[in-house]
Amino acid sequence: MAVCIAVIAKENYPLYIRSTPTENELKFHYMVHTSLDVVDEKISAMGKALVDQRELYLGLLYPTEDYKVYGYVTNSKVKFVMVVDSSNTALRDNEIRSMFRKLHNSYTDVMCNPFYNPGDRIQSRWALLPVSDPVQVGPAFCVLLPSFCRTCLAILVAKMQPFGKQGRKGLFKL
Amino acid sequence: GQKMSLSVLESMGFRVGQALGERLPRETLAFREELDVLKFLCKDLWVAVFQKQMDSLRTNHQGTYVLQDNSFPLLLPMASGLQYLEEAPKFLAFTCGLLRGALCTLGIESVVTASVAALPVCKFQVLIPKS
Numbered sequence: 001m002a003v004c005i006a007v008i009a010k011e012n013y014p015l016y017i018r019s020t021p022t023e024n025e026l027k028f029h030y031m032v033h034t035s036l037d038v039v040d041e042k043i044s045a046m047g048k049a050l051v052d053q054r055e056l057y058l059g060l061l062y063p064t065e066d067y068k069v070y071g072y073v074t075n076s077k078v079k080f081v082m083v084v085d086s087s088n089t090a091l092r093d094n095e096i097r098s099m100f101r102k103l104h105n106s107y108t109d110v111m112c113n114p115f116y117n118p119g120d121r122i123q124s125r126w127a128l129l130p131v132s133d134p135v136q137v138g139p140a141f142c143v144l145l146p147s148f149c150r151t152c153l154a155i156l157v158a159k160m161q162p163f164g165k166q167g168r169k170g171l172f173k174l
Numbered sequence: 175g176q177k178m179s180l181s182v183l184e185s186m187g188f189r190v191g192q193a194l195g196e197r198l199p200r201e202t203l204a205f206r207e208e209l210d211v212l213k214f215l216c217k218d219l220w221v222a223v224f225q226k227q228m229d230s231l232r233t234n235h236q237g238t239y240v241l242q243d244n245s246f247p248l249l250l251p252m253a254s255g256l257q258y259l260e261e262a263p264k265f266l267a268f269t270c271g272l273l274r275g276a277l278c279t280l281g282i283e284s285v286v287t288a289s290v291a292a293l294p295v296c297k298f299q300v301l302i303p304k305s
Contacts (some may be wrong), residue, residue: 010281074196075196075199075200075205075280076195076196076279076280076281077281104200107196108196108197108200111192111193111196111197111279112193112196112197114189118192118279
């Protein structure tokens with residue numbers, strides 16, 4: 001599974017970096033930084049290539065002896081970089097693509113958050129929960145949200161019960 | 175006064191436009207040139223927000239685009255003709271910001287203004303300065 005995930009803004013500064021082995025994080029930061037050159041190369045190569053070959057997923061950027069680095073760029077020139085363990089050969093291309101797709105969805109949700117200013121570092125743990133644990137890119141977020149909504153709805157319904165007796169004023173006393 | 179409130183509305187539209195510019199073009203491939211981005215605004219963005227497409231897009235190929243909507247949904251229920259012409263800018267400020275925000279996420283700095291000759295026809299002018 002992925003050992004490091006990074007979201008880089010279009011001005012090439014990091015918005016979010018997370019790696020599993022919390023010791024020696026600097027090595028992954030450096031790896032992500034060097035991979036940005038390769039990403040830029042691929043983007044400019046894509047610009048000159050034929051129309052049909054334009055794609056968001058960039059594929060394998062470069063392999064090192066221990067790790068492989070994959071890239072993905074969005075329409076708004078925000079780049080996602082993922083570092084995976086080379087020893088995990090069972091990881092297929094379409095799995096990497098689906099991980100990037102989930103990351104893209106989470107990033108879009110962060111963008112739509114009205115309390116988030118575009119260009120800030122991503123502090124929210126909720127938003128990137130599906131990918132914040134790089135080992136398990138799982139449906140953690142989907143499990144938490146419905147139960148949260150259900151409890152909110154239950155509270156709202158309970159508060160709304162005496163609506164008829166108190167009239168309109170009762171509605172605002174949450 | 176009114177100018178302050180218009181700029182507040184426009185900045186609200188800008189933030190929403192930024193979010194939409196991230197969410198809407200998700201599965202479509204990267205845009206090749208400015209005209210593609212403008213076409214995306216006229217078709218996908220307008221359909222997502224107003225459930226209809228923009229009626230016409232004109233350009234002078236030098237950074238100025240005029241988007242015309244012949245039955246703008248925010249002005250349609252108000253009047254038809256010259257009545258309420260001076261109230262119209264309030265309803266257009268948010269939409270100008272929306273266009274500017276979406277363009278900004280897609281990498282294009284622009285200035286968007288709107289003008290109304292007769293309700294409900296309105297024109298949005300997008301000026302993209304050449305760098």
